[in-house]
Amino acid sequence: MQRKRNFAALFWWRAQRGLSQLALAHRASISQRHLSFLELGRAQPSRDMVKQIAEALDVPLHHQCGESFGRGLSEPRKRSGR
Numbered sequence: 001m002q003r004k005r006n007f008a009a010l011f012w013w014r015a016q017r018g019l020s021q022l023a024l025a026h027r028a029s030i031s032q033r034h035l036s037f038l039e040l041g042r043a044q045p046s047r048d049m050v051k052q053i054a055e056a057l058d059v060p061l062h063h064q065c066g067e068s069f070g071r072g073l074s075e076p077r078k079r080s081g082r
Helices: 002-006 006-016 021-028 034-040 049-057
Strands: none
Touching: 006 034, 006 049, 021 034, 021 049, 034 049
């Protein structure tokens, strides 16, 4: 269950970029099946794989290096109304 939550953000980032699984898989040089398994939490990526996918999604560096790096791609935090 924990893995599924960690990689729900992968789907979020892919949707934000308007990419299909196939298009993102091609950009990241991985198979579409592997990407699907990552989004479903059925596979665990290496730290390098997370970086590779983050770069393919053009995820800002501060999201790549957050505490969830290596466990998933973190969604942007909502800003408080200060």
